[in-house]
Amino acid sequence: MKRIAIFASGNGSNFQAIVDAVKTGELKAEISLLVSDKPEAYCVKRAEKENIPCFTFDPKRFKNKEVYEKMILKKLEEYNIDFIALAGYMRLVGPTLLNPFEGRIVNIHPSLLPNFPGKDAIGQALAAGVSKTGVTVHYVDEGMDTGQVIEQRSVEVVDGETHDSLQQKIQKIEHQLYPFVLNKLLNT
Ligand code: GAR
Numbered sequence: 001m002k003r004i005a006i007f008a009s010g011n012g013s014n015f016q017a018i019v020d021a022v023k024t025g026e027l028k029a030e031i032s033l034l035v036s037d038k039p040e041a042y043c044v045k046r047a048e049k050e051n052i053p054c055f056t057f058d059p060k061r062f063k064n065k066e067v068y069e070k071m072i073l074k075k076l077e078e079y080n081i082d083f084i085a086l087a088g089y090m091r092l093v094g095p096t097l098l099n100p101f102e103g104r105i106v107n108i109h110p111s112l113l114p115n116f117p118g119k120d121a122i123g124q125a126l127a128a129g130v131s132k133t134g135v136t137v138h139y140v141d142e143g144m145d146t147g148q149v150i151e152q153r154s155v156e157v158v159d160g161e162t163h164d165s166l167q168q169k170i171q172k173i174e175h176q177l178y179p180f181v182l183n184k185l186l187n188t
C-alpha cells in the first residue's frame with residue numbers, strides 16, 4: 001500500500017474526502033501524514049480526530065523555504081512517504097521537496113488551468129464573467145499551478161452565481177475527483 005502525505009493550509013475538506021475514500025475502499029492507499037503550515041487550521045483538527053499524524057510548522061520562524069522544506073523532507077522520510085498530495089496548501093513548493101518527489105507530487109486547483117492560477121480562482125472566474133470553470137488535478141512544478149494537467153472537470157457558472165454557490169459546486173466535484181485520480185495514479 002502506497003503511503004501518502006497530504007499538505008493543507010485551511011479547512012481540509014479535500015483532506016477529509018481523501019481520508020473518507022480510504023475508509024470506503026475507493027482509494028487504496030494509506031494516509032500516513034498531514035503537513036500543515038498553519039498550526040491553527042481546521043485541517044489539523046480533522047487529522048487529530050482521524051488519528052493521522054500531523055506535522056505543523058510556522059514558515060515565519062525559518063530563514064527561508066529551503067530550511068523548512070529540509071525539515072519537512074526529514075519527516076517524509078521518517079514516515080516512509082511515497083507520494084504527496086497538495087490539498088489547499090497555499091505555498092509554492094521548492095526544489096528541496098520537488099527533486100526527491102519528482103513525478104510523485106500533485107495538486108488540486110479550483111479552475112480549468114491554465115485559466116485562473118493562484119489565489120481565489122473562484123473569485124477570478126466570477127470577475128472574468130466566464131460561463132464555465134472547473135477543477136484541475138495536476139503535477140506540481142516550481143511554478144504557480146503550472147505543472148502538467150492530469151484530469152479536469154468542468155462546472156457551469158449560472159446566472160446569479162455567488163462565490164459561495166460556485167465554491168460549493170466546485171468542492172463537490174473536487175471531493176470526488178481527487179480520491180479517484182489518486183487511486184488511478186497509485187494503483188494502475
Ligand atoms: C480547494 O478548493 C483547493 O482546490 C484550493 O483550495 C481549496 C482548499 O479547500 N486550492 C488552491 O486554490 C490551490 N491554488 P479545503 O481546505 O477545504 O480542502
